[in-house]
Amino acid sequence: xxxxxxxxxxxxxxxxxxxxxxxxxxxxxxxxxxxxxxxxxxxxxxxxxxxxxxxxxxxxxxxxxxxxxxxxxxxxxxxxxxxxxxxxxxxxxxxxxxxxxxxxxxxxxxxxxxxx
Amino acid sequence: xxxxxxxxxxxxxxxxxxxxxxxxxxxxxxxxxxxxxxxxxxxxxxxxxxxxxxxxxxxxxxxxxxxxxxxxxxxxxxxxxxxxxxxxxxxxxxxxxxxxxxxxxxxxxxxx
Numbered sequence: 202x203x204x205x206x207x208x209x210x211x212x213x214x215x216x217x218x219x220x221x222x223x224x225x226x227x228x229x230x231x232x233x234x235x236x237x238x239x240x241x242x243x244x245x246x247x248x249x250x251x252x253x254x255x256x257x258x259x260x261x262x263x264x265x266x267x268x269x270x271x272x273x274x275x276x277x278x279x280x281x282x283x284x285x286x287x288x289x290x291x292x293x294x295x296x297x298x299x300x301x302x303x304x305x306x307x308x309x310x311x312x313x314x315x316x317x
Numbered sequence: 318x319x320x321x322x323x324x325x326x327x328x329x330x331x332x333x334x335x336x337x338x339x340x341x342x343x344x345x346x347x348x349x350x351x352x353x354x355x356x357x358x359x360x361x362x363x364x365x366x367x368x369x370x371x372x373x374x375x376x377x378x379x380x381x382x383x384x385x386x387x388x389x390x391x392x393x394x395x396x397x398x399x400x401x402x403x404x405x406x407x408x409x410x411x412x413x414x415x416x417x418x419x420x421x422x423x424x425x426x427x428x429x
Contacts, residue, residue, distance in 0.1 A: 235417060243321075243407060243420035244360075289360065303348055303411065304373045305418065307360040 203228040207290050207308035215316050218280050222311045224290030225272040232301055234266055234273050237289040239310070244289055247275070280315045287312050319344065321410050321421035329427045335396040338424045342389050342410030349391040350418065351383060354405040363406075366391055395426075403428045 204227045214220055226234065233251040237244035248257045250266035250273060257264050261280075266273045277284055287310040296302030322341045330336050342349050350373075351363040362375040366385035385391040389410075395402055405425050409418040 237420075243422045246417045246419065249417050291360075301411075302373065303350060303365045303367070304362050304375070305350075305352075305360075306362070307352075309359040 203292065203294075203306045205290055205292055205306050205308035207288075207311050209311060210309065211312040211314070213314045213316065214280055216281060218315075219276065219278045220280060220313060222275040222277075222288050222290075222313070223272065224275070224308055226290075226292045227271065228292050228294060228306065230294045230302075231268070232293050232295040235291045235293070235305065236264055236273075236275050237291065239287045239289055240285075247288075277313075280313075282315050282317055285313060285315045321408060321419055323406075323408050323421040323424050325424060326422065327425045327427075329429060330398050331429055332398055332400060334398050335394065336398060336426060338393045338395075338406055338408075338426070340391045340393070340408030340410075340421060342391070342408075343412075343419055346410035346412050346419075347389050348411040349385055349389060350409045350411070351391070351393050352407045352409065353377070354407060354423070355403075360407070363393070398428045400428050402426065 206225050208223045235249050236247040248264045253268035261278045264275045289310045291305040291307045293305050294302045324339045348367045350365040352360050354360045365373040369385045380396045383393045405423045407423045408421045411418045
């Protein structure tokens with residue numbers, strides 16, 4: 202059975218801190234790993250990672266995938282109160298023609314609270 | 318471009334009733350997936366539709382069903398509601414298999 206485990210489950214930091222969120226997975230026919238941010242509404246897409254060792258960056262957020270050790274990390278530097286949210290990690294498998302099989306398996310998420 | 322829309326946003330039903338939720342994907346997206354989100358189980362995949370055909374199904378009982386119309390809009394139906402069906406139901410649409418999924422705002426279903 203496919204499995205995605207995120208750690209920690211929750212984290213409380215002060216503004217300006219740097220945080221690292223972890224996601225490990227066990228899935229056959231792995232295609233990609235995705236990170237989402239969820240506030241009190243729909244998850245919003247952050248990153249899609251398919252290749253090992255290549256860092257993706259967007260402002261203060263960055264993420265990297267290790268396909269050999271089967272994990273990914275999401276880093277947030279200089280955290281702000283607006284970063285408070287649940288961060289979700291999901292994996293998808295290879296479907297027909299090498300693309301996605303269109304079924305995401307999610308971890309339980311990490312609840313990040315950034316205090317002023 | 319308009320995002321994924323879901324109706325209704327909130328719903329309260331009684332045990333034993335049935336419910337239909339609706340999802341309109343981003344224009345041009347033909348794949349629509351449904352997910353159930355609960356505090357205990359997190360986000361779980363229900364099913365995925367493409368060109369009116371169900372291509373993938375998660376591990377949910379037969380009370381959960383869906384369909385997709387020729388304009389790619391999708392509906393999800395839950396019959397004989399149980400208290401445990403209380404959840405946020407999220408719909409997501411996707412362009413090609415190499416794109417990411419975009420989620421709608423969800424329908425919050427409460428079963429009493």
